[in-house]
């Protein structure tokens with residue numbers, strides 16, 4: 520058997536799938552209290568953004584992540600958008616992020632009328648490299664009365680938004696300390712990180728504000744949905760206000776004190792989310808077991824499996840393997856998808872997309888290396 524066939528045979532065995540059975544990359548698992556809570560929600564008539572499930576979901580996510588506050592949104596992308604507004608990102612600001620990410624990260628920065636600036640990732644985390652961040656700031660930034668500016672563009676560098684790729688923690692503590700040194704706000708894109716812990720702390724609880732996604736393809740889902748995490752009381756109140764059209768509570772008057780957004784998650788989505796959250800620990804255990812089996816196999820077959828590092832407990836949202844070069848990667852993608860085993864390459868780098876091709880960037884060698892080689896393989900929870 521050639522290498523690809525050996526891998527495909529293993530995947531079929533791990534998912535207990537016959538030769539003609541399609542194996543998806545990641546599907547939701549909806550066998551808990553989902554139908555029960557959805558029925559309760561419909562019977563209550565509170566299917567929109569007011570209701571008991573939506574408040575309870577916020578409380579339960581805060582409890583789970585140990586964030587002081589959790590504020591729901593309609594999806595992860597607009598949770599990121601609000602997170603940036605909350606830390607004070609304004610028009611013409613620069614926000615430092617990584618080029619190796621899903622488009623939503625850079626779109627959210629653009630929605631805030633700011634400009635994404637790209638610094639490289641680490642080879643062993645696939646998340647922002649603190650060394651690359653520091654180098655970029657040393658060469659390009661200066662503090663003027665305590666405010667960080669890009670010396671060349673004269674724009675303010677207001678925030679830094681690293682992303683925890685596939686649920687693996689980036690070097691978030693080092694990034695935080697560099698941000699503190701330069702007075703830059705840290706916003707974590709923890710969209711993929713629900714259930715992942717780094718040095719005992721849940722991802723998304725290191726930055727001033729962060730966002731997690733509950734889209735249908737993530738480790739747990741609300742259908743569509745996202746949540747903002749923060750320990751800051753005032754920012755939490757502001758998040759709720761902005762996400763509900765900036766309406767001032769009043770018995771009957773419509774008074775709005777700001778441009779707000781219709782970003783609050785509906786009760787019906789939160790009902791689904793509560794049922795999913797009850798099962799999250801099972802999902803995590805199940806997915807970590809799958810990752811362990813992948814890890815053993817790929818080690819034996821001399822293929823690099825993207826495993827967790829010491830000090831992190833990864834949710835293994837999407838498992839990833841790394842090929843020797845783009846050619847090997849492409850032939851694996853071709854053969855696996857033709858054989859009904861769904862696999863996907865990592866994202867095209869943001870700086871190569873037409874909208875961001877002229878943006879400021881540092882040296883992106885690791886991002887480019889990973890872009891050519893990383894492939895996600897089936898990672899769903901196994902229930903049969």
Ligand SMILES: *Cc1c(COP(=O)(O)O)cnc(C)c1O
Nearest residue numbers: 594595596621623624710732734
């Ligand atoms: C999924 C995802 C988002 C956006 O979440 P949605 O809920 O789909 O809007 C943002 N950033 C990253 C890295 C993601 O993977």
